[in-house]
Amino acid sequence: MVAILSVGSPRHLSLRPRAGGHETVRFPQGHGDLIVMGGSCQRTWEHAILKTAKPVGPRISIQFRPFNVA
Incomplete structure (x- = not known):
């Protein structure tokens, strides 16, 4: 698990399947x-x-990640 906190100017988080074949999905990320x-x-x-x-x-x-997790 990972938690991502965005601070500052807005940007887009892009996600694409590792297996391919699908379009990229974008989510707007604003301050906070x-x-x-x-x-x-x-x-x-x-x-x-x-x-x-x-x-x-x-x-x-x-980014916040659990300690000692691979």
């Missing part, structure tokens, strides 16, 4: 938004905050 992804989500989906063509302002992504 929290997303929690369970283990099955991380095993079956790749996640990223993609680069943008234009500057969007400062942003910090804070």
Whole structure:
């Protein structure tokens, strides 16, 4: 499990299936938004905050993960 807290300028979190074949899913992430992804989500989906063509302002992504979990 991982929890991601977004602080700063809004961006989009992109998810795509690791197996391929499906389109990417995008979720807007604003200041103070929290997303929690369970283990099955991380095993079956790749996640990223993609680069943008234009500057969007400062942003910090804070991730919380359980200690000693592979």
